[in-house]
Amino acid sequence: MRLLAGCLRGSAVLVTLSVLGGLVYQLALISMPWLIERAVDRGVVGHDDGALLRWSLAIVLAGVAAAGAEMVLGWFATVSGTLQGNRLYLALADRISALDTRALGRFGEGDLGMRGTRDVDLVRIWLMGFGSFVTGLIGFAVMIVAIVRLDPLLAVVCLVCVPPLVWINTYWFPKRFGKANTALSAAHGSRADAVEELLSASAAVRGIGGEPELVRRHATRSAAVSEHTLRTARISANWAALSPFVPAAALAAGLGLGGLAVLRDSMTVGGIVAFAGWMSMLVMWVGVLTLRLSQLSQAVTAARRLQEVLTIPPAGAADSGRLMPRQGTLTAVRVSAEAGGRTVLAPVSLTARPGELVAVTGPMASGKTTLLRILAGLATPAGGTVHFAGTSFDDVAPDRLHARIAFVPQRPVTVSGTIADNLRLGADLTDDDLREACAVAALDGFLAGLPDGLETEVGERGSTLSGGQLQRLALARAVLRRPAVLLLDDITSAVDAATERTVLERLRAWSEGTAVVCATHREALLEAADTVVTLKEPPAAAAPTTQETEEQVAHGG
Numbered sequence: 001m002r003l004l005a006g007c008l009r010g011s012a013v014l015v016t017l018s019v020l021g022g023l024v025y026q027l028a029l030i031s032m033p034w035l036i037e038r039a040v041d042r043g044v045v046g047h048d049d050g051a052l053l054r055w056s057l058a059i060v061l062a063g064v065a066a067a068g069a070e071m072v073l074g075w076f077a078t079v080s081g082t083l084q085g086n087r088l089y090l091a092l093a094d095r096i097s098a099l100d101t102r103a104l105g106r107f108g109e110g111d112l113g114m115r116g117t118r119d120v121d122l123v124r125i126w127l128m129g130f131g132s133f134v135t136g137l138i139g140f141a142v143m144i145v146a147i148v149r150l151d152p153l154l155a156v157v158c159l160v161c162v163p164p165l166v167w168i169n170t171y172w173f174p175k176r177f178g179k180a181n182t183a184l185s186a187a188h189g190s191r192a193d194a195v196e197e198l199l200s201a202s203a204a205v206r207g208i209g210g211e212p213e214l215v216r217r218h219a220t221r222s223a224a225v226s227e228h229t230l231r232t233a234r235i236s237a238n239w240a241a242l243s244p245f246v247p248a249a250a251l252a253a254g255l256g257l258g259g260l261a262v263l264r265d266s267m268t269v270g271g272i273v274a275f276a277g278w279m280s281m282l283v284m285w286v287g288v289l290t291l292r293l294s295q296l297s298q299a300v301t302a303a304r305r306l307q308e309v310l311t312i313p314p315a316g317a318a319d320s321g322r323l324m325p326r327q328g329t330l331t332a333v334r335v336s337a338e339a340g341g342r343t344v345l346a347p348v349s350l351t352a353r354p355g356e357l358v359a360v361t362g363p364m365a366s367g368k369t370t371l372l373r374i375l376a377g378l379a380t381p382a383g384g385t386v387h388f389a390g391t392s393f394d395d396v397a398p399d400r401l402h403a404r405i406a407f408v409p410q411r412p413v414t415v416s417g418t419i420a421d422n423l424r425l426g427a428d429l430t431d432d433d434l435r436e437a438c439a440v441a442a443l444d445g446f447l448a449g450l451p452d453g454l455e456t457e458v459g460e461r462g463s464t465l466s467g468g469q470l471q472r473l474a475l476a477r478a479v480l481r482r483p484a485v486l487l488l489d490d491i492t493s494a495v496d497a498a499t500e501r502t503v504l505e506r507l508r509a510w511s512e513g514t515a516v517v518c519a520t521h522r523e524a525l526l527e528a529a530d531t532v533v534t535l536k537e538p539p540a541a542a543a544p545t546t547q548e549t550e551e552q553v554a555h556g557g
Helices: 002-010 012-045 049-098 109-150 152-160 162-206 211-263 269-310 368-375 398-402 419-424 431-440 444-448 467-479 497-510 523-528
Strands: 330-339 342-352 357-361 383-388 405-408 485-489 515-519 531-534 551-554
Touching: 002 012, 002 049, 002 109, 002 269, 012 049, 012 109, 012 269, 049 109, 049 269, 109 152, 109 162, 109 269, 152 162, 152 211, 152 269, 162 211, 162 269, 211 269, 330 368, 342 357, 342 368, 342 383, 342 515, 342 531, 357 368, 357 523, 368 405, 368 485, 368 515, 398 405, 405 467, 419 431, 419 467, 431 444, 431 467, 431 497, 467 485, 467 497, 497 523
Parallel strands: 357 515, 357 531, 405 485, 485 515
Antiparallel strands: 330 342, 330 383, 531 551
C-alpha cells in the first residue's frame, strides 16, 4: 500500500484534477433523475409546456456537463496512470541493474520480466481507475441521501442493501480474489521462466534429446496458469454478478412499494421515476466499484511483488559521492567468492594499470568469469576488496562504477535491431564513431562486405552473426564507451588465430590509457600480456581456503 500511495503522491496534481472531473460527472449524472422528476411532475402531469421545456433543457445541459467532466476524468486519469507506470518501470529497471548476481539469483529472468510488464500494468490500470473509484464512492453516498429525501420507506429499502454490499465488496470476495490472484501472479512468473529457458536453451539441448523436457516443463506451467486463471475468473464472475444483484433486488422491492405509494397519492409519478433512476445508477455504480476493488486487489498483489525487488538494497548503496576519474588503477586484494556453500574463487590479488594488458588464466572452474564479474562490480566478493583509483567499490554507486569499467562477456547479448542499434545503445554517436570502434575490434572487414553495412539486422538473439562476430561486436560496443578499465571474458575464443592477432594488435594500440583485463586460455593473449594471473582450482571443501592461490608473472621480469 505504501508503494501505491507513493504513486498517487507522485501524480498528486493529475489525480486531483481527475477526481474533480469525476465529482462534476457524478453530480451532473445524479442530478438527472431529480430533473426528470421535476419535468414529469410539473411539465407532464401538470400539463405545463413551458416547465417541460425548461426542465428538458436543464436535463440536456446536465448531460453535456457529465460528458465534458467524464472526458476530463478520463484524460487526467490516463495521463497520471501512464506516467507513474513508466516511472515504476524505470525504477524497477534501475534497481535490477544495480543488483549483484547473488541478489538477482532469487528471481528467474522470466519472473523479472513479468514483474516489469504484467505487475507494472496492474498498478497502472488501478491508478487510471482511482479517480472514478473515489468519485463513485461519493456518488454512492449522495444517491442514498437523495433516496432518503425522496421517501423514508424507500430509504429503508435502499439502506437494507448496504450491509450485504459492504460485506461482499470489502471482505468476502476481496479476500478470496486476492489469494487467488497472488497464486496466479506466481504461476505467470514460473511460466515466464519456462518460456525463457525454452527460448535460450532449446538449441543447446536439441542435439542431445533434451528439448522435449523443456516443452513438457512449459506445458505443465502453462496448465498451472490456466488453472489459476479459471479459478480467479470464477471468483471475479461471482463477485461481478452478486454485487449488482443486491441493489437490483432492492430496486424491484422499491418499485413495488413506490408504485403502491403513487396509487395512494403519497408519492408523485416523478418521484417513483427518480427513485428508479437512482437505483439503476446504484446498480451500475456497484458494478464499477466492484471492478475498481478487484483492480485494487490485483494492484496490491502486483505492488507486493514489485517491492520484493525494489526494497533489495543495491550493491554499492553507500555512495560517497566522489567522482570517478577517467583513468586509474584497478586493484583487487585477496578477493574470493562462494556459491552454494562452496568456494568458487579462492583468494586472488591483481593490479591493472592504465595501458597494461593483464591476462587471467587457469583450469576450468577456477573462477575466471567470477573474478571478472567481481572486478566489474556485477558480483559481490565473499572476501577481499576491490578498488579503482584508490576508491573502494563499496563507496561507489553502481552507475558511476559502470561508467568507468566495461565488461564484455564470453557470450554477448544483442538487442533487437541493427548492428548500429547494438553499438549505440541509445548513445549519441556518429557512424564514423561506430566504424572506428569496429576497426579496433577487427570487425571492419566483415562490415564492409555487408550490403546494408551498419543497418544490417542482427536477427533474433544475434542469429545472423557467428559466435566470433558477436564477440567482436560486443568488444566494439565496449570500446565506444572509452572505459578506464576493459574486462574481457575470453572474447577471442570463437575466432581464428589470424583474427585474434589482429584484435590484439589493434586493442593494444587503442588502449593507451585503458587497463585491459582478459580471462583467456589462448597462447597468443598470454604471450602478449604484460602480466599473467594464474588461478588454481579452488578446494572442494565448503570452507574458504586461507592460502593465496594466485601467481603473478610479469613478462620480462
